[in-house]
Structure formats: C-alpha cells, structure tokens
Amino acid sequence: MLYSNTQFVRNVQEFTQQLMQWQGGNKRQLPWKNTTDAYIIWLSEVILQQTRVEQGMPYFLKFAERYPSVSHLANAPDDEVMHLWEGLGYYSRARNMLHTARFIMKELNGVFPQTYAEIRRLKGVGDYTAAAIASFAFGLPYAVVDGNVYRVLSRYFGIDTPIDLPQGKKQFAQLAQQLLYTPNPGLYNQAIMDFGNLQCTPAKPNCSNCPLNGSCVANAAGRIAALPVKSKKLVRKTRFFNFLILHTPSGGVLLRKRMAKDIWENLYEFLLLETDDQLLTHQTIGNHPFIKQLLNHYRLTFRSASGMFKQQLTHQTIYACFFEADIAQPEFFTLLQHFFEIPENEINRYALPKIINTYLANRKNDGAAQQLQLPLL
Numbered sequence: 368m369l370y371s372n373t374q375f376v377r378n379v380q381e382f383t384q385q386l387m388q389w390q391g392g393n394k395r396q397l398p399w400k401n402t403t404d405a406y407i408i409w410l411s412e413v414i415l416q417q418t419r420v421e422q423g424m425p426y427f428l429k430f431a432e433r434y435p436s437v438s439h440l441a442n443a444p445d446d447e448v449m450h451l452w453e454g455l456g457y458y459s460r461a462r463n464m465l466h467t468a469r470f471i472m473k474e475l476n477g478v479f480p481q482t483y484a485e486i487r488r489l490k491g492v493g494d495y496t497a498a499a500i501a502s503f504a505f506g507l508p509y510a511v512v513d514g515n516v517y518r519v520l521s522r523y524f525g526i527d528t529p530i531d532l533p534q535g536k537k538q539f540a541q542l543a544q545q546l547l548y549t550p551n552p553g554l555y556n557q558a559i560m561d562f563g564n565l566q567c568t569p570a571k572p573n574c575s576n577c578p579l580n581g582s583c584v585a586n587a588a589g590r591i592a593a594l595p596v597k598s599k600k601l602v603r604k605t606r607f608f609n610f611l612i613l614h615t616p617s618g619g620v621l622l623r624k625r626m627a628k629d630i631w632e633n634l635y636e637f638l639l640l641e642t643d644d645q646l647l648t649h650q651t652i653g654n655h656p657f658i659k660q661l662l663n664h665y666r667l668t669f670r671s672a673s674g675m676f677k678q679q680l681t682h683q684t685i686y687a688c689f690f691e692a693d694i695a696q697p698e699f700f701t702l703l704q705h706f707f708e709i710p711e712n713e714i715n716r717y718a719l720p721k722i723i724n725t726y727l728a729n730r731k732n733d734g735a736a737q738q739l740q741l742p743l744l
C-alpha cells in the first residue's frame with residue numbers, strides 16, 4: 368500500500384460514493400441486467416466467465432431463447448448444448464452448466480438455491496459467480512472480485528500485492544467487501560464491473576475523464592501500467608496437431624468424440640496425430656508410426672495437405688494442419704475403433720473445435736484444390 372491509513376479511510380468512502388454516482392450516468396444496457404431470475408443471471412455469468420461481453424452476448428441470447436428455464440436446459444441433449452456452445456471456448460463451463468441444471472431439477476425440485484453458500488456449492492460456480500448471482504438475484508451483500516475489480520482497486524488504492532497469490536486474493540476480497548454499497552449490493556457490483564469495462568480499462572484507462580482521478584493513487588504516482596501486479600508470468604504450451612480427414616467410399620468421413628481430460632473434451636474431431644515440436648508435412652506424414660500402421664492395414668490414398676492454422680488459447684498455442692485421404696474399406700477395425708462414419712454434408716451437426724471449423728470454412732470458401740497443395744504419397 369502506497370499511502371497512510373487516514374488517506375485510505377477517506378478513499379474508501381469516496382470510492383463507493385463516486386462509483387455509485389458514476390453508475391447513474393453510465394449504465395450498460397445488457398439483456399440480463401433487468402431481471403432477478405437467478406437462472407437467467409447464472410446463465411449470463413457462466414457464459415461471461417473469461418469472456419468479453421461482446422463475444423458472450425450472442426451465446427447468451429441463443430441459450431436464453433432455446434432454454435428459457437432451468438428445466439429446459441436440464442432436459443437438453445448433451446450434444447445439442449455443446450454444439451450451441453461451439454466457438455466460445457472453456458467447454459468445461461458447458462458441461463458443468465448441464466450438470467448443475469440437472470442437479471437443480473433432480474435434487475432441489477427445480478428451485479434455484481437462494482443463499483450464497485448453496486449457490487457456491489453448485490458445480491462450476493466459484494466465489495465471483497456466487498457473489499454475482501446472490502447480489503443480482505437476491506440482493507445479498509456479497510462483493511464480486513474478478514479481473515476488473517483487481518484492476519480498479521489495485522490502481523485506485525495503489526495496492527501492489529500480487530493478485531495471483533493467496534495473500535493478494537484475501538486482501539482484495541476483504542477490501543471489496545468493505546467497499547460494498549450495502550443498500551443495493553447488486554447495483555454496486557454492476558457498477559464496479561462496468562467501471563472496469565468502460566472507464567478503468569486494461570490498456571488505456573480514461574483517467575482524464577475519471578471521477579476518481581483526484582484521489583487515485585496509481586494516477587498520482589504514474590503507476591497505472593504497473594498495476595495490478597502478478598507474481599507469475601503466463602506460460603503457454605505450444606502443441607502441434609495434425610488432423611487426418613478420412614473419406615469413406617460412400618461419401619462419409621470418420622469422426623470421433625474427444626473423451627480425454629484435455630482441451631475440447633466432448634467435442635468431435637477427425638483422426639488426430641499430435642507431434643512434439645513441429646507439424647507433419649506431405650513428405651513426412653508417411654513416416655509417422657500410426658500412418659505406417661494404417662498404410663499396412665488399409666488402402667489409403669492421400670488427397671491433399673493444408674497449410675498451417677493457429678489457434679491461441681489462454682494456456683496453449685495450437686498449430687494445426689489438415690490432411691485428407693480416402694480409405695478403402697468402410698468397415699472399421701481395431702486401429703480406428705473409436706471412430707464412426709457420418710455423411711460429410713452432416714458435419715455441421717457436430718460440435719467441433721474452432722480450428723477445425725476454420726479449416727472447413729476455408730476449404731469451402733477457397734475451394735479445396737486452390738487452398739491445398741496437392742500431394743503426396
């Protein structure tokens with residue numbers, strides 16, 4: 368902390384007062400704001416975890432329309448929900464959401480829990496989401512703490528305790544709770560979130576036009592870019608995915624569901640060969656052990672190889688390429704036992720990782736022959 372206790376107490380009072388005034392003139396009109404329906408609020412909060420409002424909005428509208436109540440969602444088929452979630456990332460959110468909807472229907476007689484402790488126990492609901500639902504739906508006095516709140520509070524109060532360490536998390540949670548406007552906790556929580564999104568933004572906060580600029584510590588000390596502090600740098604793993612699209616004689620392609628505890632669990636994919644440090648090429652794919660086995664057992668004729676595609680996830684960078692080949696026998700055998708055949712024109716019915724959809728869209732738009740270099744073995 369960069370200043371005295373007296374100043375701190377003064378700033379606590381000023382912060383809440385100014386923030387609530389700011390909110391009066393800066394309300395963001397969002398479709399989940401004018402409701403106290405806990406289900407709708409929960410839906411919006413789960414969709415917005417790790418997601419920008421602009422990106423989450425169309426998903427919220429789709430889900431709210433298709434599943435207007437918790438029972439509608441609980442009765443939805445898994446694949447349908449995953450398909451609707453496609454492209455939003457962090458797919459565990461969709462799985463947890465389904466699990467929770469079914470739990471509420473089965474164990475809680477379809478009634479959404481109404482206390483912070485019960486809400487917090489729901490699968491996929493952390494401290495932040497529980498505080499948001501408790502305050503927005505039931506007016507309970509719980510302050511939200513997320514990336515916006517860390518940023519605003521660390522700058523305004525000049526706190527340089529790392530936000531990714533237990534000590535920092537505790538300090539910010541206590542301060543956030545102390546600042547809460549108890550006559551209307553939901554409105555206060557919305558205000559601080561909106562303030563972080565619109566005013567005290569990560570890259571270029573609007574300090575010259577900020578009602579808090581006279582007492583903001585980071586503004587006075589020129590430390591805006593340095594706050595909040597994190598102790599660890601984000602380490603990204605790089606992975607190389609070589610997809611092989613196997614076409615059957617009857618115009619089908621082979622697909623499988625990703626079951627492993629990994630990214631994209633429960634989505635569908637083509638045959639995937641992951642390699643250690645680079646992608647395969649049309650010259651090297653024939654040397655891959657699995658491809659050698661396939662070539663030994665089945666007649667395989669390669670059609671094409673794509674260029675490189677990239678998808679950036681929070682903790683992983685995925686590089687991918689796509690090979691297409693015809694496989695002679697339609698009945699599948701031990702090497703391909705987890706695959707099933709679908710008509711190629713029905714691929715859109717399956718929830719696929721974004722990088723596969725990007726490849727398929729490219730192929731469709733550009734025409735396979737132009738976009739792909741023709742090969743090969």
Ligand code: SF4
Pocket residue numbers: 519522523566567568572573574575577578579580583584585586591
């Ligand atoms: S003055 Fe700038 S850094 Fe301080 S609270 Fe306002 S927008 Fe954020």
